Amino acid sequence: MTIRVKLLLSYIGMILIPMIIFFPLSYLLSGFFLGDFQEGSESRQGTPQELGQDIKKLMEQRDELFAGLQFMARYEPERLTDRGFLEKADAEFKQLQSGFVVLKEDSVIYVSSFLEGVDWAAELQSGSKQRDKMNFHGREMDGHLAVNTYEFPFQDHRPGTIYLFTDTKSLFQTFKKVIPAFFLTFLIVIGLTNALLTYLISRSIIKPLYALKRATEHIKEGNLDYEVGLKRKDEIGELSAAFEEMRCRLKESIHLQLQYEENRKELISNISHDLKTPITGIKGCVEGVLDGIADTQEKQEKYMRMIYKKATEMDRLIDELFLFSKLDLKRLPFHFEQIDLVAYLTDFVEELRHDPRKQGISFYFSPGVNPSVYVLADREKLSRVMTNIVNNSVNYMQGESKEIRLGLRDSEKQVTVVIEDNGVGITSEALPHIFERFYRAEPSRQSKNGGSGLGLAIVKQIVEEHGGQVWAESKQGEGTRIFFTLPKTNGASGERI
Template structure:
């Protein structure tokens, strides 16, 4: 439920609930103040008396119009007056010149502050006086030709006495109902807003204090719930970001440690050779030449390591641009294998290339960086293959979306524990980090950065004693154009 809907319902409840409660309280007050119920009619005695009085007055009026001489019968007048007295009403009959022929003792007990004759001449029918009584008069003409007037005087004091209690209680109940209803509804509605806001405030304080494990779960479907979901998403992203930064920091420390180790090894060798020459250990031309060759090799190793490190750093920081262009990967691999066969390092190596389809296969790739990928993979196969006869096979596979290159050798293979780490930087299966094989630990890490930078993927499969397979994929041109059209 949205906040707008919640507020609208609370406004409606603040309007209708007091009305319903006020009606119930008013009914209860009437039943309690006028608690005598008459004759099974289900209404307060005062209302029943009012109905009876109305009926009697209507009968008196009818008699005044149809049988006026009955008002000269003293027994009839006394009997009628007794009935009216029970209903807080009295009867007065006058003839010519305001001559009172009958006056009810009830009317005399009211002690009116003005005579009936004055009321007759100056007041209207249904007159309310300050003494809280009502007077109704009906003109009639007797059989002897004289004119008369019948007065009915009702005492309303009982009603007003009860009204003095009823209306203040009714007013107080109205104030109480409105106050309680609005107070309770305001408390409930505000509580539904304030409680989650305090939870969000507490969460923000937790985040500020560095506790990103504090989850924000409001379990609401309104705007505040959406805000809580945004807080939770922010917490998760902050936690991941900080974890990534810590991981980057750890990787940076590891990188510095690895660089220091890999650079220190050739530098130590160079220093030893220089010291040997300086101290006269190399006392012959052959020894001096040997030392100089060792210095040259160590220097070359350092140069290769620094070049690969700079290349990896640029790839890792996304600062090395890729010049992607449509490339026939089938022709490119065939030409690359043909050129590589004449390399002196391939003297005892059989290098072959095969493809499932000899038709051109266009991919988006950077020629120069793709050459570096092949050089690193094949170079690793040559370095770590200790067999006298080396076999390296390149195979081109394809589907509708990607072209896949498979490079397999007949080397010693890699165990499963090491296989999952071979694309990590500075990783070598040799725990001693021996550089005699010429490996820097960055070759396959550079391969992964280049392939993924061109939208492809790379992985490895291997079994000990059966060789290693490296796979990488490249997006085909028709697939890229189809995706861009969509």
């Protein structure tokens, strides 16, 4: 679940959960606070709106009863002197927290039992002037009784008055308690709901953020092995996955950088040694000439040939180092063109056969069933690949019978070149590393076979720049086979297949 969905659900929950919790609480609160007000009747429970409707209904019932008294006073006033009728009406008013007093002139005919305990008769019998001063209509008497009056004439034309008293104390005190209690309860429910949802949502966000923070601190201290390990399907999970990928790449980059640094140190050491050897030979030859040791034409020519040989060796080392550096930095341009690989390898093998440095080695080429196979390649770089592989094979061949065989394996989209020798072979431990930079299968620097360790690494980089792959198979004492692939092209258009 995404954080956006979680936040949306929390917003919905902050609205629905308080409402769901508040309704049961409102019933409990109404039953607790309205016990006094609803005396003599069944306790009602509900929301403030429902309570207001109940109270309004009670007021309407009271008004209906009072209207009935007014009707009797208007059309049958003598019924208001009937105590049985008045007691029956009084019982109905009492259920509505109300009572009434009936006066005939200054005489009290009836006082409701609801008004017991208050000396209303004394005040009401004090005379009309006194009653006018009390101004009963529209005010509260004794601080909690609201009064309504109705004046009418009896049949003997004597004035009569009905006073209706309603207990407002219970009503208003109940509302004074209920409304704040409802409001406070609602605020508490909202506050607790928001606090709980906020805690849960923030915990689901803050906890993984702290985990990421700890991971960054470990990385800052150089510990790139510390894993975050957050398996989540949300934005933080995506962030964690990206962070973990960054950590792995950074670890790999630093490891590779350290390896590069180690390789550079090894390169400097190896190249320094390889350069020092021919330089030392050149210095020895020059000193021999200067010291007069080469006192004949024949000796001078011998020393010159030695100087030339050592200089050529230095030039080869420097060229190889320069080429590898440009390949490593991706700064060596490639000029691809369509090449008939069968014809190209046929010419290459022919050149090897006439190379005086390859005397005593037999070269063979098996083109396969197809007379022409077209690839897109850089002639110069492909020649460097072939030369480095062949030279590597020549350097590790022993015995009288020395053979190097070249072959082609044609497939639908690529062609595989195979170069096989019958040399000493490569150990199984060394075989996976022969294409690595600066790797030497022969650890001794004094060996005549020792080189810079860049020959096959250069082969690998050039082949990969062509879009191919390179690998080797070898058995000790039987020889080595090196394979590399090149993408085929359409012979007509020159486009890659």
